[in-house]
Amino acid sequence: MKNSKMNPAKIVIATLTLSLVLASCGTPSVQEKAEDVKTHTFSNGETLNYRHVDGLIVSDDIIVGTEQEFPGMIDRYEEILVARKDPEAQNNKVSPQGVGIIKNCDINFFFTTCQDSRWKDGKVYYSVDNTFSQTEKQSIALALADWNLRVTGVKWIYQPSAPNRVAFTRETDPNACGHSSIGYKGGVQQLRLQCFKQGVIQHEMGHAVGLFHEQSRCDRDNFVTIQWANIKSGYSGNFNKACGNTVSDYGTYNYKSVMHYGAYGFSSNGKPTIVPKNGVALTDIGQREALDAGDISAINKMYAAGTVKYH
Ligand SMILES: [Zn+2]
Numbered sequence: 001m002k003n004s005k006m007n008p009a010k011i012v013i014a015t016l017t018l019s020l021v022l023a024s025c026g027t028p029s030v031q032e033k034a035e036d037v038k039t040h041t042f043s044n045g046e047t048l049n050y051r052h053v054d055g056l057i058v059s060d061d062i063i064v065g066t067e068q069e070f071p072g073m074i075d076r077y078e079e080i081l082v083a084r085k086d087p088e089a090q091n092n093k094v095s096p097q098g099v100g101i102i103k104n105c106d107i108n109f110f111f112t113t114c115q116d117s118r119w120k121d122g123k124v125y126y127s128v129d130n131t132f133s134q135t136e137k138q139s140i141a142l143a144l145a146d147w148n149l150r151v152t153g154v155k156w157i158y159q160p161s162a163p164n165r166v167a168f169t170r171e172t173d174p175n176a177c178g179h180s181s182i183g184y185k186g187g188v189q190q191l192r193l194q195c196f197k198q199g200v201i202q203h204e205m206g207h208a209v210g211l212f213h214e215q216s217r218c219d220r221d222n223f224v225t226i227q228w229a230n231i232k233s234g235y236s237g238n239f240n241k242a243c244g245n246t247v248s249d250y251g252t253y254n255y256k257s258v259m260h261y262g263a264y265g266f267s268s269n270g271k272p273t274i275v276p277k278n279g280v281a282l283t284d285i286g287q288r289e290a291l292d293a294g295d296i297s298a299i300n301k302m303y304a305a306g307t308v309k310y311h
Contacts, residue, residue, distance in 0.1 A: 006182035036175065037234045040074065043111035045082050049237040053173040060238050062207065063181045063190065103177075117183030117210055122154040122303045124209060126191075131170045136196050140168055146290060153300035166191045166208050180207040199258050199288030206259050206295060210302055214253070214260035215274055215285075218243035223253040224285075225275045230239050232268040239266075239273070250301045254294035255285050262286025 050059045057064040065073055086292045128140055144156050159165065169190045171178050176196035191204050215224055218241055226239050254260070255276055263272040263282040276285055 017277055022252075039234055039237065042074075042081060046122060047237040049235055051173075051175075053176070053179065056179070058173075058176070058179050061176060061179050061204065063179050063192075064240065071126045106117040117185075118303060119154065119184050119209060124154060124156045125165040126156055126161040126168060127158070127160035127162075127188075128168040129170060132168070136193075139198070140193070140201060141197035143198045143205065147202060147205060150291065151296050151299055153303035156205070160222060163187070168193060170194060178204045180204040182207050182212065183210040197288055198290050202295075203258050203288060204290070206299070209257050211295070211298065212242050212247070214255075216240065216242040217253060218247070219249055219250045219253065223255070223277055225277065226274050226277060227271065230267050230269055230271040230273045232266050235266040248302075250298040251294065254292060255280050256287060256292045257295050258289070258291050259288060259295060260285050260287070280296075 033198055037049050038051065040050065042048070042299075048059060048064075050057050050064060052058075053065060055067050057067060057070045061127075063068065071216045126144075128137060147268065148155050156166075164186055165181075165188055166182070167188050167190050168194050171192035171194035173179070173194075177200050178191070178193040180191045181189045189208070191208050193201060193204065214220075215226075217223075220241060228236060228239075231239065263274050263276075263285055264270070265273055265286070267273050272282055274285065275282065
């Protein structure tokens with residue numbers, strides 16, 4: 001329903017997946033330089049905005065993969081796009097070895113295989129680099145403690161020797177507050193930070209467990225209007241919607257989500273890029289105080305919805 005109530009909501013990775021995404025850590029204090037941003041256009045017209053940071057490829061505050069992995073990721077996705085257009089191409093490539101049903105799995109650039117990107121049993125193991133100061137470590141510890149106190153479905157567990165874990169590391173990109181992958185990747189995945197407000201830390205933690213940006217919800221057009229003309233050149237891909245079989249909108253739209261962009265994210269001219277509907281004020285979106293009750297219920301729901309087995 002459309003209204004101005006701040007109901008729990010959110011978009012989340014469903015069982016298998018993830019899709020396009022992107023967006024900002026929402027903190028306007030750090031501006032990305034447009035000249036650093038590249039755009040890759042896939043053969044189906046989809047676009048991906050990205051930058052190089054410390055050997056990684058990032059798209060807004062989302063870590064796409066390493067520079068080494070990136071060309072292969074593009075090739076793999078292009079092969080899938082070709083096979084979709086021409087099923088024969090796929091048949092010629094792989095010798096048939098059986099017969100069976102196909103998986104109902106909507107492949108996208110970020111996830112070219114069907115896999116469950118949730119953390120097994122809702123347990124996220126983590127480590128914290130020693131490069132952080134005591135004060136910074138304390139901010140991270142407080143954000144973690146608040147999460148573990150309020151979120152029942154996903155717990156962060158300090159285990160620096162865990163082979164599959166989130167490593168809190170220092171963000172060195174002067175243009176970003178932080179970066180994170182979306183969901184479980186396997187191995188040591190970075191959660192990079194250089195802003196230590198609780199809401200910023202929990203925003204990146206939200207990505208790490210599988211949340212997309214709130215305004216990427218498939219139903220967002222009922223709740224906000226994207227002002228395309230005000231978006232900085234090269235950044236419109238950050239405002240893509242995440243729709244498809246592998247992504248779910250949970251609950252209703254939540255303007256108060258810690259995962260929501262601010263009204264002026266990626267503005268080229270000081271005018272809003274996202275205008276809320278339903279009488280909601282511009283200042284009522286994009287909070288970075290802490291996880292909202294709707295964020296918490298979305299995370300719990302995402303991890304309770306378990307028809308697909310974990311990775
Ligand atoms: Zn983000």
